[in-house]
Structures are given as C-alpha cells and as structure tokens.
Amino acid sequence: MNILELEKRLNEKLSPQLIKDYAPNGLQVEGKSEIKRIVTGVTASQALIDRAVELNADALLVHHGYFWKGEPEPIRGMKGKRIRTLIKNDINLLGYHLPLDIHPELGNNAELARLLEITVEGGLERHPQSVAMFGRLAQPMTGQEFAEKIAHVLNRAPLHIAPDDANKLIETVGWCTGGGQDYIELAAQNGLDAFISGEISERTTYSAREQDIHYFAAGHHATERYGIKALGEWLAQEYGFEVEFVDIDNPV
Structure with missing residues (x-):
C-alpha cells in the first residue's frame, strides 16, 4: 500500500x-x-x-x-x-496521540478498560471526545485487591494513594492513560470510588486523600502500550500488513 x-x-x-x-x-x-x-x-x-x-x-x-x-x-x-x-x-x-487515547475500540483508554474488566459507562467530560472515561467493576474490590489486579495485568506495581477511609470499597472507576492525573478532580466531583492514570503529580496525593477517592498511578508507558498494539493488529487483520509490536522498556 x-x-x-x-x-x-x-x-x-x-x-x-x-x-x-x-x-x-x-x-x-x-x-x-x-x-x-x-x-x-x-x-x-x-x-x-x-x-x-x-x-x-x-x-x-x-x-x-x-x-x-x-x-x-x-x-x-x-x-x-x-x-x-x-x-x-x-x-x-x-x-x-490523543486520537489513539480516545478511540472507543482501539484506544488506550478502551484497551485499559478491557484489560482491567471495567464496563465503560461514558466520558468524564460528557462529550464524545472526552480523554478521560468512567465505568464500573463487575464486583467491588478493596484498594489493595485492585492494586494487585493492576499489577498483574500491566506487569507493573502501581502507586496506590488511598483516601482517608482506606477501607472504602471500589466499584466505580475513572481513568485516563498517560499524563491524565488532573482528571482526578473530575472523578471526585462525580463521586467515583477510584481513579487511574499513568503519571502522578505531587498535588495528586492530596487530591486523593482529601476528596475520598482511591488513586492509582500505573505508569505512563505501562498504560499506553495497548492502544498502539491494537492499532497495529487491526492493520494486519484488515489490510494484510506484516506488523510487529516492539515494547521498549520504560519504568515511568
């Protein structure tokens, strides 16, 4: 082609x-x-x-x-x-970049939801181009259980910042792969139990503790491996290209 x-x-x-x-x-x-x-x-x-x-x-x-x-x-x-x-x-x-983050089938957000078995309910920004999503777990989990699930799926232990009530169960989740940590504010405003992003900022810790929401920093690279991989697989299946995904290690 x-x-x-x-x-x-x-x-x-x-x-x-x-x-x-x-x-x-x-x-x-x-x-x-x-x-x-x-x-x-x-x-x-x-x-x-x-x-x-x-x-x-x-x-x-x-x-x-x-x-x-x-x-x-x-x-x-x-x-x-x-x-x-x-x-x-x-x-x-x-x-x-962002078009791959938000794509409803092949995007980073969609792939992270699939891997973590989150049922997508919509965009946090309430429009089709929202770069942050929210959804629901099939069964409520503790913060520790969800952290262990993330670690298993992404092969990378997340940083977990718990709210003041560390025993608060997680059923509703917001997420934005990569550098989407500031969407935690919108997640908290919408009453979600947890928020996931790739990166964390110093201020994110206080947002989680003071707004009664679990936060998981799962790694920018780790949360964004899967959209580009899915896009390549789509090209191979749809058009017959020879496609190889190469994962260059990045701990961030």
Whole structure:
C-alpha cells in the first residue's frame, strides 16, 4: 500500500480532525512510498527506531511521535539523530496521540478498560471526545485487591494513594492513560470510588486523600502500550500488513 493511502486509512479510522492535539497526527517523517512491513511502539525513541531498522520496517507507527508544541524547533542533537536515522533508512514515521487515547475500540483508554474488566459507562467530560472515561467493576474490590489486579495485568506495581477511609470499597472507576492525573478532580466531583492514570503529580496525593477517592498511578508507558498494539493488529487483520509490536522498556 502507498504511504499516503495508509495515512488516509488511519485517519479514517482515528478521526484526528475531531480533536485538538499537542502534536501533528499522521505522517510526520516521509520515507519510502510502498509499505509492507510496519513496526509499532509507544514512543519514537532512538532504541525503537534502531529496532525498526533491524526489522527492515517500511514504516514506524507510534503513539508519541515528534514536533510537540513548545519544543525546540531546530533538528539537532537527539532529535536530529532520530530523524537522520529515519531518513537514512527510508522509514516513514506516523504518530497518533490523543486520537489513539480516545478511540472507543482501539484506544488506550478502551484497551485499559478491557484489560482491567471495567464496563465503560461514558466520558468524564460528557462529550464524545472526552480523554478521560468512567465505568464500573463487575464486583467491588478493596484498594489493595485492585492494586494487585493492576499489577498483574500491566506487569507493573502501581502507586496506590488511598483516601482517608482506606477501607472504602471500589466499584466505580475513572481513568485516563498517560499524563491524565488532573482528571482526578473530575472523578471526585462525580463521586467515583477510584481513579487511574499513568503519571502522578505531587498535588495528586492530596487530591486523593482529601476528596475520598482511591488513586492509582500505573505508569505512563505501562498504560499506553495497548492502544498502539491494537492499532497495529487491526492493520494486519484488515489490510494484510506484516506488523510487529516492539515494547521498549520504560519504568515511568
């Protein structure tokens, strides 16, 4: 498939035009025209690019690409080396950020809910492009039980901040993968029992303790492995691409 046709199919699936984002979505660095082999991964780090080179990828498809708002514009240093490697090896880079977070079938939020067996009930922001979700567990759990479930599913122990009533059971849950910790305020306002995000801020601890809500910081990378993996699997099934997901270890 031609790279521009691949970008078109991805845009049709993810609808990036419907959400304001912090980086361009779609084709970010252009390489060869015809695409057969695709490598997917969370972040377009040098390690992931090098692996894509080793695997003879025609395209690298990621959640965290380049050209973020506010970043230095010159293509030099680390940024320069990454882009030079892509261009030298004729590898296309495609990135989808918020559109992949929120996609109802393949998105990071949807995948995290599936893995944790949460029934999705809607968006915390009460509109179709909400980047934070809420739902319900099949059976109430203690904070410790839910922390153990997260650790088992993501292969990473979460940081659990309990409310003042540490014995409060969890039935309703809000979540936002990655850097969505400040949605804890909206989760608390809606009376949810718990909130999950990837990252935590200093202020999040006090929000959880003072607003009677369990909080779980499960890791930015750990919570965002699954959307890009699902997107790659969809491309393989739908269009017959050779797709390989590469998970570059990241403890954050």
